Amino acid sequence: MFHVILSACLLLVTFPDFSFSWFAWIAFVPIFFLARNPLSFKAAFGYFYILGCIFFLVTVEWLRHVSYFGWLFVSFLYATYFGCFGLLVRWFWVRRGLVFFFLLVPSAWVVLEWIRTEIPMWAFGWNLLAYSQSDHRAIANIASLGGVYYVSWLVMLGNVSVFFLVSSWRMKQNKRFALVSVIFFLAMLLVPVFWTREPHAAAHLPQTSSDDTGLSAIGGEQENRVRNRVHVAVVQGNIAQGEKWDINQKKRILQTYHELSRFVAADRPDLILWPEASFPGYFNIDESRFETLNLVQELHIPILVGGLTYESESVAFNSAYWVTEDGKVQSRYDKVRLVPFGEYVPWKTFFGFLGLNRLAQSLGVGDYSAGADVRVFSLKEGGAFSPLICFEDTFPSLARRAVAKGAQFLVVITNDAWFSKSAAPYQHLQASIFRAIENGVPVIRASNTGVSAFINARGKVLGRVQDQQGNSLFIGGGLARSIEISKLETFYQRFGYLFPAACFLTVLV
Known part of the structure; x- marks a missing residue:
């Protein structure tokens, strides 16, 4: 059990709030030693299942702010993936030999993460192993080749290499294989890091006179507008979850978003983003919507409004309304992947x-009800974008489909007020960073209580809505930035998205 606890501790500290990300490369080494020892398959499943329970109970503890039942249900359910991984690890060690163990263990991990993330209805792609590396851009940028799953594969390959290295030193055997495995791992890591390094990418991007951020904030010096940039503003209303649907708070909530919109409108953005369900009612039938439509007409700036849609007693949607500068609702996007x-x-x-x-x-x-598919909205000044609502940015396939349909940047509107001041918003931000890198497009986040942020196509967080103390959560405000929308098609977009399928075939063989 000591090995399980040690692996759990190492794995837990790699994610927010701790973010000691380098421990991810060795977190599974202790529990691999258990799989090497004489052990039944039932015991292997049990040890890894316990590791999964500890991992989810701690990293998604913020679910208890919504429901203690939901927190426990999610933790014990998704720990099953860890248990299945333990079965495969034990099987590969007993039946397949060192070489197959070395190659199949990372592939099995990727397959299980892929299923956990993309499976219909039960998908929960939160805290994937690769997300621990979101702050290390040199490593995170490898996702432009094979996506988040390729980075997870590399991290797990590192764990297996260290396991072989430590095992050969302790057991005084298989030293040559351990050395070869480490060399192979370093090659698989360093070659992609070199290939996706910043200078290589910069050579393919249009040159501009702006600084490396490519942004300007309200009150700051504005750069010259060029055709491959759009100026976008986000507003963060900071509406407490207990007040969002309180009829007595409705007027104050709308007033808050209207005032923030007027504030960011001073910088004349091409688009203003409101968070998920920021409009306190069914936007398509609520008379209060006319106040917001009149505001858009007054500002003469398009606004993407998060609001609910009522169609019948049995059909309702979580939507994003595209309101053009003339105050007309041109279209809407209905959330595809529901929680x-x-x-x-x-x-x-x-x-x-x-x-x-x-x-x-x-x-x-x-x-x-779930919407039909992703939507692409076009700005009058040029530039096309797709909105993702809530945790939809945790689905790599959904973001890829939006970009394939023509989106030049992605917009994430969300409400993480449910989870109080916890690690949840920062964990959520990690997913957005990887969606930007995978698809080579900027991602802009508008969140009710934070984190509202601008992320460039290389995964760099360029700016956040924050107060003077640097706090991003549970503060109100707005921010306007210019973003580069030149699209460089990534290898992931063309072929790299197939990497999990390749891992699946590898495990089957």
Whole structure:
């Protein structure tokens, strides 16, 4: 059990709030020693399952602010992926030999992360192993080749290499293989780092006279506008979750967003972004929407408004409304990937039989419908973007599809007020960083309580809404920036997205 606890501690400190990311490269080494010892497959599953339980119970502890039941349910459910990984690790060690163990263990991890992230209904792509490296841009930028899963593969390959190195030193055997494995790992890491380094990428990008941020803030010196830039503003209303749907707070909430919009409008942005569900009602039928439409017409600046959509008693959507500068609703995007047991109850017949439908309703679970597909909106001044709502930026396939349909930058509107002051918003930010790198496009985040941020196509966080003390969470404000929208198609966009499928075939063989 000591090995499990040690691996858990090393893995936990790699993610926010700790972010000692280098420990990710050795976190699994202790528990690999358990898999090497005489051990039943049942025990292997159990040890890794316990590791998964500890990992999720701590890293998503913020779910308890929504529901203690949800926190425990998610932790114990998704720990199953760790348990399955333990079975495969033990199988590879017993049946396949050193070479296969070295190659198959990272591939198996990627397959399980891929399933956990993309599986219909039950997907939860939070805190993938690669996200621990989001602050190390040289490593994170490798995602432009094979996506987040390729970076996870490299991190796990590093764990296996260190395991072989330590094992050969302790056991006085297989030293040559351990050395070769380390050399192979370093080659697999350093070659992509060299290939995706900043100077290499910069050579493909248009040269401008701006600084390396390529941005300007309200009150700062403004750069010359060029055709491959758009000027975008985000507003962060800082509306407490307990007040968002309080009818007595409705007027104050709208007034807050209107005032913030007027504030950022002073910088004459091409677009203003409101967070998810920032409009306190059903935007398509609520009479208060006319106040917001009149505001847009007054400012003569398009606004993307997060609001709910009512179509019937059984059909409602979590939407983003595209309101053009003339105050007209031109289009809307309905959220495609809904949060299970948050925005809907999956398998209603089954869970209704167990009585969980009533439990879910008592916990405030919504009953929304999923949208058809991603949408691309075009600015009058040039530039096309796709909105992603809430945790949709944790789905690599969704972001890739949006860019493939013509989006030159991605917009994430979210409400993380549910989770209080916790690691959740920073963990969420990590996903946005990787979506930018994978697709070679900027990502702009508008969050109710933070983190609202601008991320360039290389994954660099260029600016955040924050107060004078540098706090990004639970503060109100707005920020306007210019972003580079020149699109460089990444290898990930063309072929690299297939990397998890290649890992799946590798494990099958």
